[in-house]
Amino acid sequence: xxxxxxxxxxxxxxxxxxxxxxxxxxxxxxxxxxxxxxxxxxxxxxxxxxxxxxxxxxxxxxxxxxxxxxxxxxxxxxxxxxxxxxxxxxxxxxxxxxxxxxxxxxxxxxxxxxxxxxxxxxxxxxxxx
Numbered sequence: 001x002x003x004x005x006x007x008x009x010x011x012x013x014x015x016x017x018x019x020x021x022x023x024x025x026x027x028x029x030x031x032x033x034x035x036x037x038x039x040x041x042x043x044x045x046x047x048x049x050x051x052x053x054x055x056x057x058x059x060x061x062x063x064x065x066x067x068x069x070x071x072x073x074x075x076x077x078x079x080x081x082x083x084x085x086x087x088x089x090x091x092x093x094x095x096x097x098x099x100x101x102x103x104x105x106x107x108x109x110x111x112x113x114x115x116x117x118x119x120x121x122x123x124x125x126x127x128x129x
Contacts, residue, residue, distance in 0.1 A: 012070055019075020027080050037093075040085050041104055047081035048109040052116025060124035 030039045054073050057064060064072075090101045 011067070015067055015071040016075040019071035019077075020079040021075075023076035023079030026076075027082060037089050037097075037101060040082055040089060041101075041108065044081050044083075044086060044105050045108045045112045047077045048112035049116040049119075051077050051081075052113035053120050054116070056117045056120035057123060060120055061127050063127070 027043050030043050033039070034042060051073060054064065054069060054077075058069060086101070086105055090098045093101055
């Protein structure tokens with residue numbers, strides 16, 4: 001491995017770790033404030049909206065640095081959103097609650113991405129104006 005490649009890997013690892021720590025902390029705080037399923041739903045929907053914004057912002061404007069995208073997308077948002085918790089909560093719920101949990105997480109998560117995209121489009125329009 002070349003020296004520059006090693007530095008990029010170390011830098012990315014540190015950025016992901018810092019973002020992950022922050023995302024996990026916010027996720028934990030969400031669990032303290034809300035009951036279990038609503039906390040997971042809130043984290044997944046907010047995370048989906050933010051990831052939608054970050055990805056579309058990159059494609060449309062590109063104002064975020066690679067480092068910020070790595071820390072925010074791979075680190076923070078990966079720790080904030082919790083598919084495994086969602087899966088366990090769904091598997092252990094009564095059938096009606098499980099169906100509502102799946103529909104709610106996926107439908108609202110998708111709407112979150114659409115909202116993130118819409119926001120990125122608005123930001124891009126202002127930047128270009």
